[in-house]
Amino acid sequence: MRLHIGTDHAGFELKNHLVEHLRSEGHDVVDHGAHVYDALDDYPAFCISAAEAVIAEPGSLGIVIGGSGNGEQLAANRVPGIRAILAWSVETAKLGRQHNDANVISVGGRMHTVEESTAIIDAFLAEPFSGDERHQRRIDQMLAYEAQRDAR
Ligand SMILES: O=C(CO)[C@H](O)[C@H](O)COP(=O)(O)O
Numbered sequence: 001m002r003l004h005i006g007t008d009h010a011g012f013e014l015k016n017h018l019v020e021h022l023r024s025e026g027h028d029v030v031d032h033g034a035h036v037y038d039a040l041d042d043y044p045a046f047c048i049s050a051a052e053a054v055i056a057e058p059g060s061l062g063i064v065i066g067g068s069g070n071g072e073q074l075a076a077n078r079v080p081g082i083r084a085i086l087a088w089s090v091e092t093a094k095l096g097r098q099h100n101d102a103n104v105i106s107v108g109g110r111m112h113t114v115e116e117s118t119a120i121i122d123a124f125l126a127e128p129f130s131g132d133e134r135h136q137r138r139i140d141q142m143l144a145y146e147a148q149r150d151a152r
Pocket residue numbers: 008010011039043065066067068069070071072
């Protein structure tokens with residue numbers, strides 16, 4: 001699967017681990033940075049770059065990493081068409097795909113061990129959207145709101 005990943009300094013080591021791990025699993029991973037460790041860097045540009053690439057490549061998924069994952073989720077969700085979830089367990093990661101058809105996962109690298117974060121992301125990538133009518137209906141309600149808002 002084509003994957004786009006981005007992080008600030010807080011997720012730098014985890015991101016490098018994930019790039020290696022995910023490539024070893026056969027994924028085609030594009031690294032949107034940070035490419036060097038800088039304790040003063042800012043997460044929005046890395047996350048927005050990864051999220052824009054997800055929209056540009058239908059069928060791809062995004063991974064954004066930070067200390068908490070909160071700001072990274074917020075940044076990714078600024079990109080039209082992105083549904084980014086903040087996953088904090090294997091179950092919330094799976095539900096993000098099953099119920100929300102999320103196309104970006106955000107993880108707080110400071111909140112978990114590397115093994116836990118890796119398991120959360122692996123679970124997200126392996127899970128399909130259920131396609132259940134009630135879940136699609138709720139997604140469509142959000143899309144309808146956005147369309148109405150943008151037409152104002
Ligand atoms: O999780 C994050 C945003 O939600 C950032 O990674 C976090 O805020 C970075 O913190 P600091 O600059 O103190 O290392």
